[in-house]
Amino acid sequence: MALMWQAGSSYCSQTEMIRSKFGYTVVFNISSNLEAPKTKENFVGLSSLSCTSAKKTNILHIDCARLGRKRGHQVIVAASPPTEDTVIAAEPLTKEDLVAYLASGCKTKEKWRIGTEHEKFGFEFGSLRPMKYEQIAELLNGIAERFDWDKVMEGDYIIGLKQGKQSISLEPGGQFELSGAPLETLHQTCAEVNSHLYQVKAVAEEMGIGFLGIGFQPKWERKDIPVMPKGRYEIMRNYMPKVGSLGLDMMFRTCTVQVNLDFSSEADMIRKFRAGLALQPIATALFANSPFTEGKPNGFLSMRSHIWTDTDKDRSGMLPFVFDDSFGFEQYVDYALDVPMYFVYRKKKYIDCTGMTFRDFLAGKLPCIPGELPTLNDWENHLTTIFPEVCSLIMVRLKRYLEMRGADGGPWRRLCALPAFWVGLLYDEVSLQNVLDMVADWTQEERQMLRNKVPKTGLKTPFRDGLLRHVAEDVLKLAKDGLERRGFKESGFLNEVAEVVRTGITPAEKLLDLYHGKWGQTVDPVFEELLY
Numbered sequence: 001m002a003l004m005w006q007a008g009s010s011y012c013s014q015t016e017m018i019r020s021k022f023g024y025t026v027v028f029n030i031s032s033n034l035e036a037p038k039t040k041e042n043f044v045g046l047s048s049l050s051c052t053s054a055k056k057t058n059i060l061h062i063d064c065a066r067l068g069r070k071r072g073h074q075v076i077v078a079a080s081p082p083t084e085d086t087v088i089a090a091e092p093l094t095k096e097d098l099v100a101y102l103a104s105g106c107k108t109k110e111k112w113r114i115g116t117e118h119e120k121f122g123f124e125f126g127s128l129r130p131m132k133y134e135q136i137a138e139l140l141n142g143i144a145e146r147f148d149w150d151k152v153m154e155g156d157y158i159i160g161l162k163q164g165k166q167s168i169s170l171e172p173g174g175q176f177e178l179s180g181a182p183l184e185t186l187h188q189t190c191a192e193v194n195s196h197l198y199q200v201k202a203v204a205e206e207m208g209i210g211f212l213g214i215g216f217q218p219k220w221e222r223k224d225i226p227v228m229p230k231g232r233y234e235i236m237r238n239y240m241p242k243v244g245s246l247g248l249d250m251m252f253r254t255c256t257v258q259v260n261l262d263f264s265s266e267a268d269m270i271r272k273f274r275a276g277l278a279l280q281p282i283a284t285a286l287f288a289n290s291p292f293t294e295g296k297p298n299g300f301l302s303m304r305s306h307i308w309t310d311t312d313k314d315r316s317g318m319l320p321f322v323f324d325d326s327f328g329f330e331q332y333v334d335y336a337l338d339v340p341m342y343f344v345y346r347k348k349k350y351i352d353c354t355g356m357t358f359r360d361f362l363a364g365k366l367p368c369i370p371g372e373l374p375t376l377n378d379w380e381n382h383l384t385t386i387f388p389e390v391c392s393l394i395m396v397r398l399k400r401y402l403e404m405r406g407a408d409g410g411p412w413r414r415l416c417a418l419p420a421f422w423v424g425l426l427y428d429e430v431s432l433q434n435v436l437d438m439v440a441d442w443t444q445e446e447r448q449m450l451r452n453k454v455p456k457t458g459l460k461t462p463f464r465d466g467l468l469r470h471v472a473e474d475v476l477k478l479a480k481d482g483l484e485r486r487g488f489k490e491s492g493f494l495n496e497v498a499e500v501v502r503t504g505i506t507p508a509e510k511l512l513d514l515y516h517g518k519w520g521q522t523v524d525p526v527f528e529e530l531l532y
Contacts, residue, residue, distance in 0.1 A: 105400030215408025
């Protein structure tokens with residue numbers, strides 16, 4: 001498969017064109033998922049594929065709208081990712097194509113956006129038990145009908161909703177996730193979060209359902225958690241125990257908040273990736289909010305972060321090569337090619353390809369689908385299954401934007417604070433350079449030490465001649481200064497974490513104080529304390 005790209009010292013372009021044997025050119029819109037919000041469409045498109053036909057110019061755009069079918073005023077959308085029908089390549093993919101795919105995320109600064117995602121636990125008022133799938137289906141249908149969302153189906157099961165560039169999806173244990181639209185300011189992001197929570201509560205409260213903002217299920221055992229009817233999760237559930245002891249806990253009992261950010265060039269990606277890796281332990285500490293397991297303190301401030309230390313070492317953990325002089329898009333591709341796959345999606349089914357690599361797939365050597373070759377959508381799907389841990393369960397995944405992933409789930413103000421923290425540091429050139437200067441002499445051993453210790457000791461983790469809290473003070477100031485230079489009056493969104501830095505007490509430590517005091521050593525009150 002031949003890709004046409006602008007030449008330059010860094011991988012970056014504005015157009016991706018794949019010429020077929022039939023005289024057409026398939027054109028991919030290279031902008032990442034982080035684009036300016038638009039009014040609600042009547043269809044849901046696939047990834048970044050554009051959706052019209054242009055016979056006169058012999059340019060073929062893949063029609064994504066055909067994947068949905070209208071029922072009344074709503075659209076019923078087939079389960080994503082239906083990759084097998086999108087593009088039939090005339091020539092095999094090459095490693096260079098995969099590198100170019102990542103490079104297609106480059107965007108000029110004026111097009112940078114903020115995409116926030118967060119997960120939450122649904123539970124029954126009274127019993128505090130997790131929502132069953134039947135209740136989740138009722139909730140999704142209710143939100144769709146009352147607030148005009150399009151339904152996402154997998155077979156006969158409703159598994160999510162879409163509205164414009166927002167989506168609601170289900171994690172393996174029924175964790176309810178909002179993937180927000182790409183927005184320009186933090187004010188828009190926080191308004192989006194508030195609107196989502198209002199809609200969810202409006203339907204859920206009538207059903208006797210509440211939602212909890214915390215990083216790890218505080219009360220129930222794994223056997224008490226329902227399993228969502230999604231094919232990819234079945235494959236993961238069978239595979240996880242083979243590669244780690246805590247993978248199923250990651251799937252069924254954790255909740256996170258993350259922000260997705262853009263980059264302008266390969267060099268800009270490298271700088272942001274390194275800054276994110278180095279500072280992840282600070283973000284983990286600031287948002288640590290998972291100190292309970294099965295009704296008792298678990299010995300951690302962020303149990304969710306600890307879980308990633310024994311989930312799947314092939315696809316999680318530290319990425320020390322990010323700090324090598326040779327790091328770039330190509331090096332990330334080399335890493336991803338050798339991460340074992342989970343699945344391939346064909347004919348509306350997930351095919352188990354666990355333990356096989358995408359490098360084998362490129363060569364047509366997957367035993368699960370012998371002789372078949374991958375598409376760019378297969379590559380995109382594979383990238384979504386790679387969870388490199390960046391110094392604590394907070395992860396940066398380079399797809400075609402950077403995912404600053406993994407702060408513990410928490411109350412709504414913290415849902416707004418997490419993107420504020422990273423936007424202030426990474427979207428302002430002065431703050432970003434100051435961060436890179438600050439961490440320039442941090443060693444790999446020091447970064448690994450912070451990753452290992454912060455889930456237990458938070459801001460009180462010793463670092464060099466002081467505590468991590470002292471570093472956090474400097475970092476928070478850089479974030480605030482960066483937000484102020486953006487000119488949108490966004491620095492107030494950092495107030496929630498400013499209090500954590502000022503006192504040195506993490507959210508988890510406050511919960512533990514309540515547990516040992518006012519709550520009388522029971523975790524049940526946390527369902528009210530952290531109720532959305």
